[in-house]
């Protein structure tokens with residue numbers, strides 16, 4: 001079966017077509033700047049890359065263009081839309097309603113709509129993507145895969161905040177976590193790779209990308225994660241500040257004559273690596289500036305490394321030890337030097353990095369590999385994430401039922 005994976009943002013729509021026989025990606029691409037001047041579709045089939053520039057006024061037009069491209073004689077990979085057996089949608093927030101992927105119906109859409117206050121940027125866009133596909137391919141089953149679902153196994157002591165309980169009971173204020181599909185993929189894949197069962201394992205996963213989060217997983221189930229009610233909590237990220245005293249919001253708002261919304265916008269979009277380094281939100285630029293001696297870039301990098309170290313330490317404590325520490329996503333997979341900096345502090349835990357092996361697995365050459373020494377009690381690994389294949393597998397499973 002061929003499955004279409006859709007990840008709709010407010011002005012973008014990313015897609016992949018995966019042939020589930022052999023789990024092969026046939027084509028992928030992104031529609032950018034939907035309803036903004038300069039709309040375009042970037043499409044890749046094998047090694048061939050194509051660009052189509054034309055006005056695209058909404059997600060329905062974007063979906064139509066994607067399907068036309070997929071059926072095109074040169075760029076395409078299908079002869080007719082009927083070849084697409086199902087569509088798997090990435091949905092950011094499923095609140096407490098969804099701990100698993102589901103077939104989309106009116107109730108599911110209503111539940112995704114109910115979660116809009118928890119994912120105000122992503123959930124409306126995800127719904128637009130779903131409704132566009134329903135319109136353009138009305139008989140094809142649609143499946144929702146939630147970024148929050150994997151974290152639903154966290155115990156209350158890990159997901160509750162210390163504000164009066166009524167805010168949890170009445171408003172749903174709690175830790176939800178994000179990147180769940182990546183954490184689920186990596187936590188499963190690392191055990192397959194090592195040829196061991198998930199039962200009895202304690203794994204810390206460091207998903208370090210533009211957005212970053214760590215999770216602690218026991219027996220393959222999430223017991224804690226660093227992102228919270230929203231993706232703002234946790235590590236210093238590309239443009240997000242990560243955890244800080246909540247009073248900072250009021251303090252800056254009062255002193256700068258800003259509203260809380262404006263402060264939060266600044267914390268989401270102008271902080272993190274960008275806000276501290278003043279150079280860039282991209283770790284490659286921050287590294288280059290830091291290596292050239294820029295003090296602010298050095299500080300940003302030090303803050304990121306220190307933050308990861310503190311989470312690893314606390315998750316090892318939370319689980320009574322750790323068996324595997326796994327790095328994934330853009331920075332985790334490619335930045336060997338950062339992994340070396342992070343792991344410098346953990347010989348006390350029995351985690352010893354093999355510096356040469358670690359250095360070899362970097363800079364776009366990342367493959368699945370063990371980067372700890374043979375005698376390291378804790379295995380340190382790099383496992384490239386693959387959220388799309390996880391979405392495709394869930395989709396296939398649900399439509400095969």
Ligand code: ADP
Nearest residue numbers: 209210211282283284329330331334335363364
């Ligand atoms: P997103 O969260 O947007 O999916 P990614 O997982 O692609 O982001 O991660 C983006 C980060 O990964 C950037 O900070 C970038 O510096 C880093 N990165 C991506 N590719 C490489 C590479 N080949 N070498 C070093 N760093 C990389």
